[in-house]
Amino acid sequence: MLYLRSFLFTLGHNLTGAIAGLIAVIIWPVLPYSWRWRIVTLWNRFVMLWIRICCGVKFNVIGKRHFDRYPCVVMAKHQSTWETMFLQYYFGPVSTILKKELLRIPFFGWGLASLRPIAIDRSSPIQALKDVKTKGIERIKEGNNLLIFPEGTRTPLGQVGNYARSGADIAVSAGVPIIAVAHNAAECWPHKHFLKYPGTITVVLSEPIETEGKDRKQLTEDVKNWIEGEIAKMPIARKDGVRELSDPVVKDS
DSSP states (O other): OHHHHHHHHHHHHHHHHHHHHHHHHHHTTTSOHHHHHHHHTHHHHHHHHHHHHHHOEEEEEESOOOGGGOSOEEEEOOOSSHHHHHHHHHTOSEEEEEEGGGGGSTTHHHHHHTTOOEEEOTTSHHHHHHHHHHHHHHHHHTTOEEEEOTTSSOOOTTOOOOOOSHHHHHHHHHTOOEEEEEEOGGGTSOTTBSOOOOEEEEEEEOOOBOOTTOOHHHHHHHHHHHHHHHHHHOOOOBTTSOOSOOSOBOOOO
16 A cells, blocks of 8 residues: 555656646746746645645644745755755745756756756856855845755765755855754655655754854854754654665655
């Protein structure tokens, strides 16, 4: 049954993703950004509903979004595909810092491109850092929140990656607060695993972290300690009470 439910989810996810990508291309030249992000991220909302229907994956958010403190820099744990889908609409309008290769994926990449992301070329790290800061500040001035995964890549359950200072640097330079996000999404939606496990994902939002006059290195360390500390306190997400992954790894979007 778990395999069947995961198959149905993947089928619906991929088919509707293709449709959403086509819609993004069609509306891109004719609708302003304020309308585009609302329309395109309807797919993100659908995926949250679809995974709940097919796989029994729910989520519980602890903390407030603090709309009065927008725009801000959102710094989140990166474990799964789930948080990329959820945070893009939950903190919208938001520009996500991501690798350039993602925009080349048919349909999925087209939808991403329409949401004003900041795509970086990892083959040129020095230039990438400059681009992230310059474009990040530009997006904030335009009124967008900025979503960054400071570890740079997804980290397996229970592991901690190296937290880069880019998010703190942009927040300090732009004079906006940071909101840290901790979650345990990979317990239910493991990256590159076919099976999706029933359960409740916990998402914890920090209070806005003030950045004025703060040291970038210390801010990054504070965010890291907060995120990892919150994750350590979270209840097990999966309904069966298991955290370990045992299903075969297969290619997944």
